[in-house]
Each structure stands twice: as C-alpha cells, then as structure tokens.
Amino acid sequence: MNKDLYHYDLIPDVDMPAEFIEREKAREASKDEREESFIPRRRFLKMTGIAGGGLVLAFAISRSQRAEGAHHGGGDHSTFAPNAFIQIKPDGSIVIAAKNPEVGQGIKTFLPMIVAEELEVPWESVTVEQSEIDRERFGVQSAGGSQSTPRNWNPLRQAGAVARTMLVSAAAQKWSVDASKCKADQGYVINESSGARLSYAELATDAAKLPVPDADSVTLKERSEYKLLGKFIGGVDNADLVTGKPLFGIDQSLPGMLYAVYVKCPSFGGAVKHANLEEIKSLPGVVNAFVLKGNSVDGQLMPGVAILAKSTYEAFLAEKALQVSWDKAPASNESWIEMKAQAKELTSKPGPVAEEQGDMDGAIASASKVVDGYYTYPFLSHSNLEPQNCTAWYTDGKMKLWAPSQTPQGIAGMLSNLLEIDQDAVEITQLRIGGGFGRRLINDFVCEAAAIAKQVDVPIKLMWNRESDMAHDFYRVGGFHNLKGTIDSSGKLTGLQDRTVVFTPKGGDGKRPVRGGNIRAANIQCPEIPNVRIEAHHLPLQVPCGWWRAPGSCSLGWVYQSFIDELAHAAGRDHLEFLLEQFGEPRWLQPGQARAFNTERAINVTKLAAEKGDWGQDMKSGQGRGISFYFSHLGYFTEVAEVTVENGNQVRVDRVVVAADVGMLLNKAGGENQVEGSVIDGLSTLAGQEISFEEGAVRQTNFDDYPLLRMPAQPKIEIHWMTTDYAPTGLGEPAFPPLAAAVTNAIHAATGKRIRTMPISKEGFQVV
C-alpha cells in the first residue's frame, strides 16, 4: 500500500540539495552501506536473519584516510597520526581535526567529540584545529542538509578507534601481553593483569611505528560505554568568540589589502550598459573601479561593477555614488503581486497530475465532507547576520581564498571554469561562518571576490552590505497550495488533493524544480490516506532560489500539518488522535532506508510531545494549544505550541514543547541550541518575514522591513529527547518544519481563525 508515493529512492531532493543527492547516489552505487550502517544493530540482525555477532555494520573509512601514514603530522616522526583526524605528540598534546565548515551548527565541536570518544581521551586534553580543504584526506567537507552527522558518524568513530587500537597494541607489546588484556581509559592504556598504566604520550612514538589496521577491523565502543557523547560540551571557539578574537570571514585581513564592493543590477540578471567609473575613481579612497561581464551562470558571477577602496566605508560611499545604466533585457521583470494572482488562477483549475494513488475523484464524490483550503507562503531571505564576504588574493599564479562557504569543495572547479585557472591553483582557508541556513551553499560571493582579485595584484576583501545581501540572495521559494480533503461518514480522512505550483528555473528544462522547490506526496507524511493526488502547474521563475533551512519541508510542513488540523476539526475529531491515525501501524516504510518515513518513530515523538505539552488539558479563554509533526533530514519532531491571543490579534507564544528523535543526541549543548534556534527561527518567519519583488527586484532592504524576532517575543522552550538505537542524525534543520503549524493551529484553537497565508501579519496577527 502506498508504496509508490512513499518510495524514498524516488524523492531525493525533497530534502536535500541536488548536488548532495548526486554524491549520495554515487555513494550508494559504490556500496557505501550507508543505510545498513543506519539500522540499529538488533533490527539489522532481525531483518537479515543473521544470528550472533561478528557483523560489522560500519561503512568503510575512506581509502584516503587509511592511506594516511601513521608517521605523518607535524613533520615529527614521533608524532602519532594514524589518520588525518588525529595527532598525538610525545608531549601528550592531542590535536583533533575539525573537517567541516562551522556555521553555528556546532560541528567544529561535535565531530571532534566523536573522534575523542572512540580515541578514549578526556575532552579537556584535546585541541581542535580546523582542517584544510582536502577531499582526499577528509572526504566530503560541507555544511548542509543536516548531512554531516549521518555521513561522518562511522568514519569518525573508526578514525578514533583505529588510533585507540594501535595505542593499545603498542602498550601490549611493551608489556609483552596480549592486547585483549589491555584497556584504554581516558588517555592511558591499562594493563588489566598487572594494573600498570602507560599514557598515550608515552606510547605515541611506538604506536607511530605500527601498521595502521583496517578501519573495518577495529572494535567500536558500545553506546553504554560513552563518556563524552551526549554531554553538555560548550563550543570550542567560545572563548575566542566572547573575547572578540578574529574568527570569521569578515575578520580576515592581509597586508596591502583593498576593500571591494560589487554592484549588480537590482533586477535579477541585468547587465551593465554604462557606469560612471571615472567619477567613482576620483572619489576619496577609491583605488579602482571596473565592470565585470560575468558568466551569468546561476550561482556564479553575474555582471556588475567592482569598486576597490582603501576602507570599507569609502567603498560603501562610492557604491552610493555609483550610477549604472542597466541593460534590463536579460533581467527579471517578475512581480510578486502578479505571481500571486497568476498562481491563484492556475491552481483553481485542474493541473497536470504529478502523483496519484487510489481514486481521488471517487473520494470526493463519496465524501460526507469536503474541505478546501488555499495556502500560500512567501519567498524568504536567509539574512545571515554576517553579510556575504570573501577575501581573495591572486598571487604567483595561485588564487588564495579565505571563504566563509558551506561548500568549499565546490569552489576550485567552479573557478577553474570561470577564471581559466588551474583547479590546483585554488587554495581555500575555511573560516568560521556567521550563519549559514543554506545561503552559503552557493558560492556566488566567492566567484565575485576571486574574479575581482584576478584583475588586481593586491589582496582584496569583498564586502556586501545588508542591502545587497537582501537584494541578491538565493531565496526560499514561495508557494501556493489549493488543497482539498475528503472525510467519510465515520470521520476518517479518505483523500487529499493538492493543486499546486512547481517553479522551474527560467530557461531550464521546465521540469526540474528550482532549488528547494520540489513538492511530493510523501511530504504529506500521512501514509494511511488511501486517495492522494498532486497536481502541479509548472511556472518558470527567474528570481534566484536556494536551499533555505530544511528545504521543501520548511514550508510544506506548515501547509500539510495545518490542513490536517483543519480536517480533524471538520471530522469533529481530536487533532492528536486524528494525526496518529494518519501514521497507521508502527513500521518503517522502507526498512533500512534512512530517508524513508518510520511511523513508529513518528508515533512515539508525537505521543511524547502531547504528554509533555499537556495535550487535552483545559486552557483559559484566549489561549490555545496546537500540535504539529514533521519528519525531515532524518529527524522526527513533534512540537506543541501554547499561545495567548489578546485584543483579537496579539499573539504571545507562551511555550513550545519539542519532542525529538534523532537517534542519539551527540552534544547536549550544541544540539539543544539548534532546536531552540529552530523554534525562534520558525517564529521569526511566521511573524512577519516576506520577500517580495517588483520588476524583478527585491523590495526589502534591511531588518526594518524584513524583521527578525527580538528577545521579548521568545517563548519558553522545552525539549524532550527520545533516545533510540538508530544512528544519530543532524539537527540543523528538522526542528524547524513543525513549528509554524503548531503555532497557527494554536492560534486557531485560541481564536477560531484559520491562518492560511504566511506570514501571519498578512492575516492581521502580530507576534508580541
């Protein structure tokens, strides 16, 4: 039943950026056994009928890591460095590499924690160092799609365990005992027969001489043996952050560096006809100004004017004085108002059937109740607090970049085409990133910095101001859903139809959706509905779209979870009970497939949230409680929101209760920070955020017309974790999607008013 709609191999890019999907497919093809590694051990044994132990679930640590010589690191032969992640020196210092970009998701802390756990060292003895960009040694280095946790879980545990195994072997040899008689314990190896101990520092030189065992051959710790993972461990950069040390891209400085701005056509895609360059060059502090033609490839270099000055302020002043006559022939002329009208008109009529199951027409004909609802949500900006920036220096035939990028490994290939330089000539230093949310998966700002640097012989720092950041984002795509639900005489949900719009990039094949713009029946996440139909009208779109925290799910979670509440009301049923009914029996729709919906986990987090969120308890008049579930990025989240609505439209979100299942929580500090942040972000977006455009240009400019939630509006947030034996999965995204519907359902409970347009300010509500 429902096999096709919920066949997850077919719907990769609901949740994940397409680039990642390509890689994922390649990994699956190369038998990376990622799914197997994801299955809890006992289940895997049950599923495969294999009894007894000896089964190694871990997928292979990459070949390159294995190839890392045990003697490498620091150029010191006594340093023990069995792979790219670990260095132990005879003086006892332990360095663990942090491989991926830190955007605030806490990865610079929790990936090294995984290594430290298996290495069996006290966290206080570890120094974390941001690694260089090197696919050979570090595998995929990116920050997106909440992928880093599942992807690195096994390789990093193995990296730690390999080193621990070698240290134990070195000790065993010293003592001439069998390794099984020795045990690693917090930086020491203990001889269990004699009670003797040797520190890792004392063993490092000998361990470095041993052959590196195969990663698949080493024994990983049981979760019950963990001493570090799951604890509250503060971020490794915290001390530097609170004292204002240079860490971020924007903090980069080089001798003789010039400050650059790059001005593009306000209407997306416009080219430069003419600019007052001579006048600009005569301004104080301005050193140079020139036009770049660009390649106009989506996500790379658009045409524009570069201005180089001796200070950021002078560059910004010059930008204000710049006058460009734009060639708008290639530019977007789109209008959000017109788009809304067009979409409404389109979705009022039947459209091409994208997915279908059962007999939706029959369900409508035989329904005792038919419910209609038209849901819309706007485009959104990422609005990282650190505006886009990048420092670049083209020197000695090398392009050196200090790039706050979420996908640094994509840069060299891109630049080699764009600037005709050798891929190997591109050197990238990872810097801390002041907020990602998917914005910096796209390296347009890196292309700009590199292209400018190529023209001059000094280092340059490209600096966007807030206005250019808001005007040239890759936006979360807006959407339109004309929904119809059918209920039979027993109050059961028999059918759901979504007449929607799928945007496709203008000039593309007209089929492939814009980034984050795919809409699939599986997004409804109600596998028990017998009749389902998705009709998708396709519309071309030139406004650039990108992946925005929980792509797809960030908006669809609200639409469907709100509509389910509408249907529950129409059926005269309790929302919680109605929602649980849609999950059906506890089961994994595609056993072993991490991306596949597991209704057992959905049911459990939903029941937990309901219990902790006092579902069904009385509330005062003017108050309401709403519930919403969503499964995205491998994480299961149900959230209950409690609101008080005063004066008919002033919404105070009093409490948000979150129940989560991500297998296990790796770092309580960073993990809960992600959940709290997702709740706040969810409130920010639903309260009043909207990107609109006229004549192809974005109208919002700064935080006055694109507001972020401020401190007085923060709710009380309570988080409850289900610990399950599934592999741990990421937390950058999955707490976000359920929040909006929990709140709008609560507003409905409090006021009787159903919100079908985002942000809720459009429906006359204000979050206070």
Next chain:
Amino acid sequence: MATIQVNVNGDDRTIESIDPNTPLLWALRDHLGMVGTKFGCGKGLCGACTVHMNGIAIRSCSTPVSAAVGQAITTIEGLAESSQNLHPLQEAWMEEDVPQCGYCQAGQIMNAAALLSSNSSPSDEDIDNAMAGNLCRCGTYTRIRKAIHSAAEKGGVA
C-alpha cells in the same frame, strides 16, 4: 581627511588620514584592526556593532568616529580585565554555551554589560527590554537571558 585620536580600551590611539564621518565601527575594524565589533546592518537595527562610550552601549555603525574623540570607548576586546580575568558575562556565555554562529555575541555581551552596570539584578522583562535591539539570527535568546541572570547572580558588574 583628518587625523583622529580616540581612546579605546584605555589606550590612546591615533588614526591618520580618516574621513571623520567614518562610522566608529569601520574605524575600529579597518583602521585599528580590532575586528571583534561586528557589522550586521549598518543602520542601528541589529546591535552587532555595540560598544561602550563612557560605559553606555552605543551602535558603532551609526556613530561617526569624530564623535568618539575625547570619550572612553570600550570594545569586546577590552571588556575583560585580563585574559585570565574575564567579565562575568563572558564566563556565563561560555558556561551556558550561548553562541551558535557567534557573530552577534560580541554585541550581545557589550549590550548586556551596559545593562548590568545600571541594573545589577535585572528581571526577565528588564533583560528582554534592554536586549530588544540586539538581533540574533541563530535564535540564542533563551541562553542569552539565562547567561545574563547567571552573571548577575555572580555579581556581574565586574
């Protein structure tokens, strides 16, 4: 262009050949190489650029460097007495693991420090009101409030 003398974190600093209208933010970052103070909006909307002028929290993006002449400016780099002796807020920020990306946090801490110096035991509401001008895109408000309370309890004026 002018030569300007400013006192930052107790040191007299001379900036040669600077437009006196340059926001203090960029004077600090570009001319003095003190990059702890951050740029978020440039319009007084986000608080990322918060520093103290004579102990009062100001937005350095909207304050010309000329207005800082003869005033005592304190930035995040100068908030602690020494690297061994951090401000109680800095300690509390680490204990509560407040930062996500961390970009807003220098401004948050500077704003909170000004609050504590005028109100040594603020209520939730006092904190919310005082901190309402400081945005955190990552949504660390819960922890910011907690950290301010905990610093206040430990005698947060420093």
